[in-house]
Amino acid sequence: MTATDTILSPQQLSAADPARRQRRTAWMLTAPALALMVLILLAPVAIAAVLSFTNYSLGNFGFDWVGVENYDKLLTRSTYAKMFTATFTYVLTVTPISVGLGLGAALLINSLTRLRDLYKTIYFLPVMATLIAMSIAWEFMLHPTIGVVNQTLAKGCGTWVETLWPWLAMHCAEGMPLWLGNRRYAIWVVCFVGIWQGFGFNMVLYLAGLTSVHRELYHAAEIDGARSGWERFRLVTWPALGPTTVFVVTISSIRSFQVFDTIEAFYPIGAGPGKSAYVMMFAIFEKGVEQNLIGIGSAITMMFLGFVLMITLIQRWLVERKVHYG
Amino acid sequence: MAGLILRQIAKTFGETRVLRGISLDIADGEFVSLVGPSGCGKSTLLRIIAGLEAQSSGEVLIGGEDVTGVRASDRNLSMVFQSYALYPHLTVGENIAVPLRMRQLTAAQRLPVIGSLMPGARARGREIAGAVSEAARTLDIDGLLERKPGQLSGGQRQRVALGRALVREPAAFLLDEPLSNLDAKLRVHTRAEIAELHRQLRATFVYVTHDQVEAMTMSDRIAVMMGGEILQCAAPGVVYDDPEDLRVAEFIGSPKINLLPADVGDGGRLSVMGHPLDLAVPSGARGVRIGLRPEALVVADAGAPLVGRVVHFENLGSDLFAQVAVPGLEDRVVLRASPRMRSSLRLDATVALSFDPAAALVFDGAGKRLRDLRRPAANRHREAVL
Numbered sequence: 001m002t003a004t005d006t007i008l009s010p011q012q013l014s015a016a017d018p019a020r021r022q023r024r025t026a027w028m029l030t031a032p033a034l035a036l037m038v039l040i041l042l043a044p045v046a047i048a049a050v051l052s053f054t055n056y057s058l059g060n061f062g063f064d065w066v067g068v069e070n071y072d073k074l075l076t077r078s079t080y081a082k083m084f085t086a087t088f089t090y091v092l093t094v095t096p097i098s099v100g101l102g103l104g105a106a107l108l109i110n111s112l113t114r115l116r117d118l119y120k121t122i123y124f125l126p127v128m129a130t131l132i133a134m135s136i137a138w139e140f141m142l143h144p145t146i147g148v149v150n151q152t153l154a155k156g157c158g159t160w161v162e163t164l165w166p167w168l169a170m171h172c173a174e175g176m177p178l179w180l181g182n183r184r185y186a187i188w189v190v191c192f193v194g195i196w197q198g199f200g201f202n203m204v205l206y207l208a209g210l211t212s213v214h215r216e217l218y219h220a221a222e223i224d225g226a227r228s229g230w231e232r233f234r235l236v237t238w239p240a241l242g243p244t245t246v247f248v249v250t251i252s253s254i255r256s257f258q259v260f261d262t263i264e265a266f267y268p269i270g271a272g273p274g275k276s277a278y279v280m281m282f283a284i285f286e287k288g289v290e291q292n293l294i295g296i297g298s299a300i301t302m303m304f305l306g307f308v309l310m311i312t313l314i315q316r317w318l319v320e321r322k323v324h325y326g
Numbered sequence: 327m328a329g330l331i332l333r334q335i336a337k338t339f340g341e342t343r344v345l346r347g348i349s350l351d352i353a354d355g356e357f358v359s360l361v362g363p364s365g366c367g368k369s370t371l372l373r374i375i376a377g378l379e380a381q382s383s384g385e386v387l388i389g390g391e392d393v394t395g396v397r398a399s400d401r402n403l404s405m406v407f408q409s410y411a412l413y414p415h416l417t418v419g420e421n422i423a424v425p426l427r428m429r430q431l432t433a434a435q436r437l438p439v440i441g442s443l444m445p446g447a448r449a450r451g452r453e454i455a456g457a458v459s460e461a462a463r464t465l466d467i468d469g470l471l472e473r474k475p476g477q478l479s480g481g482q483r484q485r486v487a488l489g490r491a492l493v494r495e496p497a498a499f500l501l502d503e504p505l506s507n508l509d510a511k512l513r514v515h516t517r518a519e520i521a522e523l524h525r526q527l528r529a530t531f532v533y534v535t536h537d538q539v540e541a542m543t544m545s546d547r548i549a550v551m552m553g554g555e556i557l558q559c560a561a562p563g564v565v566y567d568d569p570e571d572l573r574v575a576e577f578i579g580s581p582k583i584n585l586l587p588a589d590v591g592d593g594g595r596l597s598v599m600g601h602p603l604d605l606a607v608p609s610g611a612r613g614v615r616i617g618l619r620p621e622a623l624v625v626a627d628a629g630a631p632l633v634g635r636v637v638h639f640e641n642l643g644s645d646l647f648a649q650v651a652v653p654g655l656e657d658r659v660v661l662r663a664s665p666r667m668r669s670s671l672r673l674d675a676t677v678a679l680s681f682d683p684a685a686a687l688v689f690d691g692a693g694k695r696l697r698d699l700r701r702p703a704a705n706r707h708r709e710a711v712l
């Protein structure tokens with residue numbers, strides 16, 4: 001406002017009200033970010049939420065409202081029961097094991113004086129490699145006849161190993177397992193590859209967490225009579241890693257929910273023998289993209305978002321309540 | 327409770343010699359401070375006593391027993407760390423209880439939930455709770471037992487760290503600069519509290535500090551360390567009035583001791599700034615310097631050995647320190663005067679300073695104290711006798 005504006009209209013007067021002007025500027029400055037957020041993040045979710053109550057297919061001009069029919073299918077059809085079984089098997093296996101292995105590897109590497117970087121790089125390699133390429137390598141290794149896994153196992157046939165390991169004895173007699181083609185093993189093989197690929201990432205997060213543990217705390221623990229490594233771990237390391245652990249578990253479980261590429265690489269159609277590796281992401285892809293059943297695809301997506309949201313809320317609650325020592 | 331004996335402790339880190347043969351006898355119940363400038367090896371020595379660091383050579387005896395090779399948790403010592411090192415996830419009460427739980431409960435009794443169901447765990451737990459609340463009462467932190475360390479002030483944390491140290495009865499207490507994180511006022515307060523605690527417990531204390539005031543006010547004896555050696559270990563008064571070494575004289579005392587170069591004349595007679603003194607050293611001494619505490623200097627009439635201009639004042643209320651620039655001396659001479667002298671000690675005023683030769687501390691060129699002082703053989707310069 002310049003000094004020549006002597007007569008002010010009511011509008012100008014209200015604009016001159018500093019609090020109001022500030023508020024308007026604030027909205028103006030946040031508007032672009034807000035618009036983008038609504039456009040890219042919230043709108044698709046909202047649209048998916050709406051579509052999950054319809055039978056819409058891409059290319060159709062209209063759609064019918066079907067109410068909760070899509071959700072009803074999800075909860076009653078056996079295909080989707082298989083989907084939930086596969087998803088939770090994967091999440092509940094891969095998350096704890098990859099977190100545990102990550103922590104173990106981080107503790108071991110942290111106790112080294114030399115060759116730290118070498119080990120770090122080795123364990124981190126699978127994280128950096130694309131899972132598609134690695135899946136091909138695994139497919140090759142797990143090949144029923146020429147794969148290195150079964151060939152190694154076959155070497156144990158007829159030796160003392162066979163007598164100690166009934167499982168091996170059984171397969172020596174009946175032939176080595178079809179790892180990827182067997183309904184019983186398929187999901188576990190997928191889990192194994194997920195763990196192999198993911199724990200290096202957790203290890204790196206834990207290594208970062210370990211650098212923040214105060215060295216004098218270990219000395220205090222020693223003086224206080226914590227003799228064994230386990231006691232020092234319980235008294236100092238594990239509590240100090242609390243915030244890291246919450247983060248690592250959250251990230252790992254969300255990543256596990258999102259597993260798709262291993263299954264797509266191993267089983268481009270059908271998601272494993274008898275749909276035994278039919279995880280949610282694969283279902284979304286199959287229904288929503290391949291079969292153009294947008295309605296049911298959206299319903300699965302909403303369920304998926306619900307799970308992820310739940311994990312995130314638990315994480316927030318834990319961080320605020322339990323592991324924040326501030 | 328037990329005494330500590332250090333015999334020729336040496337420590338090298340790679341190429342660096344950090345400790346060069348430290349020997350020290352600490353009696354049962356004694357309060358000994360280790361003072362010295364930063365990096366002189368105080369913490370290293372304390373950590374060697376505690377067993378957190380292994381000495382390169384020499385031995386540590388606790389209560390007459392050689393503890394070389396005994397691990398820290400078996401030495402029965404308590405230590406307060408510079409950073410306090412409280413367990414952030416435990417409450418104050420749990421923090422103080424840790425040393426007792428670790429020592430008095432079995433591994434099974436310490437298990438999270440089922441531990442308290444183990445036989446004997448309840449009774450032990452009650453004993454521990456009793457000891458914790460007693461330690462907390464001693465330190466006046468019984469109102470804080472439920473808080474986490476993160477919710478405490480620096481002074482409160484420091485007391486919790488002390489509480490964790492004194493909840494059991496160790497052979498000795500080792501304290502590594504426990505007051506360095508406190509503000510000046512709290513430091514003075516806690517200083518007195520620790521000294522009182524020592525009187526009350528009659529326990530052996532080894533106290534590391536680089537603050538000479540702390541050392542002077544709390545200890546039975548002060549060990550002045552420099553460059554990995556103990557230069558002198560004696561009662562605070564002795565270290566101040568009767569230092570063995572120039573470096574000790576310079577380190578102890580604030581403001582610093584005044585050092586004047588002295589010439590050695592015939593018969594070893596010393597003179598300062600051309601003024602002969604009533605003091606003689608054994609002949610052959612070179613590079614002699616005279617140390618004078620600020621309170622040893624008095625304002626005198628003209629003709630005194632030191633004449634200079636007042637360039638700076640520090641009025642502390644009870645004391646007045648004047649810095650006097652004396653032509654021919656590199657460093658300013660610091661004089662302590664009573665505030666009554668304020669009018670005569672104006673800025674830029676010219677003052678003459680003299681001193682009692684008996685109060686002068688004489689050091690040879692290597693910094694060693696010269697104790698073999700005599701009156702000058704010939705008393706030719708009567709007019710200069712002070």
Ligand SMILES: Nc1ncnc2c1ncn2[C@@H]1O[C@H](COP(=O)(O)OP(=O)(O)OP(=O)(O)O)[C@@H](O)[C@H]1O
Binds near residue numbers: 362367
């Ligand atoms: N682990 C180590 N490796 C190599 N040098 C070390 C190590 N620990 C200490 N030093 C060196 O030993 C010397 C003495 O260290 P120390 O911590 O005992 O000093 P200090 O007297 O306690 O000093 P401050 O008053 O600053 O705490 C220092 O020069 C330090 O650099």
Ligand SMILES: [Mg+2]
Binds near residue numbers: 503
């Ligand atoms: Mg130190």
